[in-house]
Amino acid sequence: MREQDAIVEAVREHYAEVARRAARASEGRTSSGCGCSSDGGCCTGASGYYAPDERTLVPAEALAASAGCGNPVALADLHPGEAVLDLGSGGGIDVLLSARRVGPGGYAWGVDMTREMLELAEENRRRSGLDNVGFLEGRIEAVPLPDASVDVVISNCVINLSVDKAAVLREAFRVLRPGGRLAVYDIVAQEPLSAEARRDLRAWSQCVSGALDRETYVHLLREAGFVDVEVQPVLALQAGGCCGGDEGPLPVGSAFVRARKPGSPDLGDGRLTVEAASRDDLPAILHLLERLGLPTEGVAENLEGFVVARRRMPAPGGPAEGSLQTVATVVGCAGVELYGLQALLRSVAVSPPFRGAGIGQRLVAAALERARRLGASEAYLLTTTASEYFARLGFEQVERQAVVGPVTSSSEFARVCPDTAVVMRRELH
Structure with a gap:
């Protein structure tokens, strides 16, 4: 198996297990952010990033499956009537919160490659009672939506998991309408990672080994066509061995990423x-x-x-x-x-x-x-x-x-x- 294929399968299986654990959340077990264990994980999960009133708006299973490093829904400043896409939507927490922000007149899509997560997300949608939500099976490197189909693209600690981040950002640019916004939380490398760390499948699945440095992130965003690019470090993460393997804690941190597709909203030709x-x-x-x-x-x-x-x-x-x-x-x-x-x-x-x-x-x-x-x-x-x-x-x-x-x-x-x-x-x- 090629190295990239091995990474994809390791990530898929890791988050399938996160979904299975979340489905048992009613038994009192929860997952923490980035899929790390609760005793020293690299992120704090939903309890650390979402306000109390937001946590009451989603099913417990959506909270339990949260594996993010921030709150992109708040970052995106969503408005009524907008269409939103969440890259790597997992159990659906950010899609469900987005759907409430854009209201019944808007729509929220989520795309994920893990069948277990999609099944959990669909069940969470059913429990939430929302009908302005859709979950799609697919890779974030090849989003199953047409060109210029959404107003905002969000993501929460997922782009670092991709083996082709340039393709992800090109896809985000493609599906955004002119003037659309990118609002992402992700893990960013604060120092160069060793070749050994880059090959560590467990650390990759836990949002670490695939992290870009800030300069590369900015370059790829601009290369994809985005303007008004901002990659702002938020929190240095020096977690326990869960995120560092044999090397100990790795030099990564969370960051929020903002950018915009040039142009003004195209409301012509009968749309x-x-x-x-x-x-x-x-x-x-x-x-x-x-x-x-x-x-x-x-x-x-x-x-x-x-x-x-x-x-x-x-x-x-x-x-x-x-x-x-x-x-x-x-x-x-x-x-x-x-x-x-x-x-x-x-x-x-x-x-x-x-x-x-x-x-x-x-x-x-x-x-x-x-x-x-x-x-x-x-x-x-x-x-x-x-x-x-x-x-x-x-x-x-x-x-x-x-x-x-x-x-x-x-x-x-x-x-x-x-x-x-x-x-x-x-x-x-």
Whole structure:
């Protein structure tokens, strides 16, 4: 067996055993980070990197299978409606947490080569009750997703396990859409490792022998095409013999890695549509508004007046013909409430990564057209921060006390919006 094949099989078997141990987590046994033993492992596992409230959001088995060296979900600064890919997703902890961050309007993929981990991850997905999650079997050197199919690529102490890290980074670049982000925690060598250490299969499986030095990591990221590259050491790891073999502790440490694919989000050629919201969109709308600090009162009752910006991202094709399927993500919304001939425009929201592409303007136009077709002749809104923006869309500021009619009975006028909010009006022709 070639040396690289031997490494791959050693890593696969090591993490298959981690998955088997995690499946017995209810018996009180847990695994620690990087697959090292709990008495001197090179990482501290989920308990060391995830906040208490995050740990309550995932099944115990996902925590037990965590073999990471950081929290890439926090590092990635995820937003509603984004599509995320976790390289080497293991038991699924980072995929499940990502799915909650991007909300029902977003999606989270995980890819892993170990069948036992995939089975555990799928069971954890079932226990979590999330349906915006998918797990794929595959190598991170050949990701089974199409080009430009995700907004963010994360990974947690896995890239060091690959025998072809340049290929991994090229794949991450390929599957990211223009402007997409890479946010990774990994193990980095602080000093050169000996040839003997590089051949140690046990240490390789435990996230040590395959570690790149910082300069090589930066070089490979830039060679793959990434910009804004950052490889920042976080913690020196001088663990016991588990990570060092006969040589004792090896000079490695955890680091976070950030980079970006050049360009701006490509929302053209039919990938983004603005259309009437359905009842199934309600969780995504509420999640987006809550994350942006906007009121949600009355949304469910007035959902028929809402429109959403829906982006369709490529997903794995059909098993037979290889046809391209899509995953729809909700990246914006706007709504109107009708009060006779008056309409109230509300909840105009676009997820931060997708601003600047004209989505908000399209949402407002669609919502107002919806109000006009339903018989409204004028539209009002209240805003505390965006009066200049809405002025460009044809709204004019009016005095609050000058507004008369049933629209003043809305929750925004009566309770939700402060007295300092600017009132604006636009005629609908």
